[in-house]
Amino acid sequence: MFRAAIKTLSVGSRCSLSPGLSEIRHYCRKTPIKVQVSEALSGVALGDVTIQGWVRSVRSQKENLFFHVNDGSSLQSLQIVAPSDLSNPLLTLGSAVEVRGVLKKSPLPKQPFEVEAEDIQIVGECNSVEFPFKIKKRHSPEYVRQFPHLRCRTNSFSSLLRIRSEATAAIHSYFKEHGFVQIHTPVITSNDCEGAGELFQVEATCPQDSEDHKFFSVPAYLTVSGQLHLEVMSGAFSRVYTFGPTFRAENSQSRRHLAEFYMVEAEISFTQSVEDLTKVMEDMFRSATEQVWAQCAEDVDVFYKHVTPGHRETVEAMLNRKFTIISYSDAIDILQRSSEDFVFPTDWGSDLQTEHEKYLVKHCGNLPIFVTDYPYDIKPFYARDNQDHPQHTAAAVDLLVPGVGELCGGSLREERLDLLTTRLEAAGLEETYSWYLDLRRFGSVPHGGFGMGFERYLQCILGIDNIKDVIPFPRFSQSCLL
Structure with missing residues (x-):
């Protein structure tokens, strides 16, 4: 008391x-x-x-x-x-x-x-001689990363964890204030939402598990996205979101990828405009960042002063300027007119790679940009067909930000049963996604949504180069410590 x-x-x-x-x-x-x-x-x-x-x-x-x-x-x-x-x-x-x-x-x-x-x-007790961190020495992120069980004892990483906690609360606050209902989507699923095949399969280790007796009646995987489950919920709620772990079996040890990371995903019903999605993405980014700055000022300063000097000005510009919107076709035109020697092709119909995304952000004043209307054939089956022949694009959008590249990806969803059925049939997925077609048969409405990589968001606002330095326990190829 x-x-x-x-x-x-x-x-x-x-x-x-x-x-x-x-x-x-x-x-x-x-x-x-x-x-x-x-x-x-x-x-x-x-x-x-x-x-x-x-x-x-x-x-x-x-x-x-x-x-x-x-x-x-x-x-x-x-x-x-x-x-x-x-x-x-x-x-x-x-x-x-x-x-x-x-x-x-x-x-x-x-x-x-x-x-x-x-x-x-x-x-x-603590043996200070053998303790790997010294209070008056500034250790590099690479050195600190060697001690995942102890790095929370350092000033910079403890600041990161407080910022991460506040950013989590800020995102939840944004959605609550804007009428979204939080949905706990499953970690174990039978769906491959992204369609890339980079899945971790889940199998029981109990003795009765055999070819004739499986724990689940169908192949089960760790989720790559909660989107399809949010689409289920969007048949009863006009605004839903989820915030949880997702998994990709990418054989990569790059600075941009993790095998386990957190995703913020939202779905909005009764919308027929990509601009409705970009508004939520931009507002959420701005609202969450302003709250982190206000509540974690000292912790944020640790990074802006000692880890990423000068990055405060970059984030201030992102907060004070409205995000630019360009079409995929305009983006390809910019890339083709540049003098850069890109590794990946820049032909119309090619997917944008990280090198393209970072160049586009730099070209547009080192500010966030939305790229819309991607080629229909490079987007998943659920992306809405713009029916704009001969280009044939999908109502899809990506948010590209300085230092990171793609931060958010989203689209309007194909709510027209005949078009969706045709595409699933062409991909041989009609039976697998029969339940998804049911969503269109029973009270479907125009809707859309997006996902944001939470770790990439932290990289963006703090200027941190390696994604392994913004998550408590990084999981990546050949590494699963603790």
């Missing part, structure tokens, strides 16, 4: 306390309460406190011992001041501690509050 009441105090508030809260504050001076480092740094509970966390630095003087404790709640660590008689040889960099003492204002201008320790307990 006391903790809850104390939390109601405004951070940094200088107004006088009500009698009830004054009594609580007085009580707290007598009985230590547990507070997070972020709360202590705000002075929310001046008085007797208990701090739990990990030691980030230790400095011993003749009469006093100074060390900093961090519990992951803030980029900043809390300084602990203790008399020298509380010194302990086990108090080292990386050790876990519980400190009981008095939280008071600090005499130093760079830190508003500090704790005068009265008791220090070593909860977990």
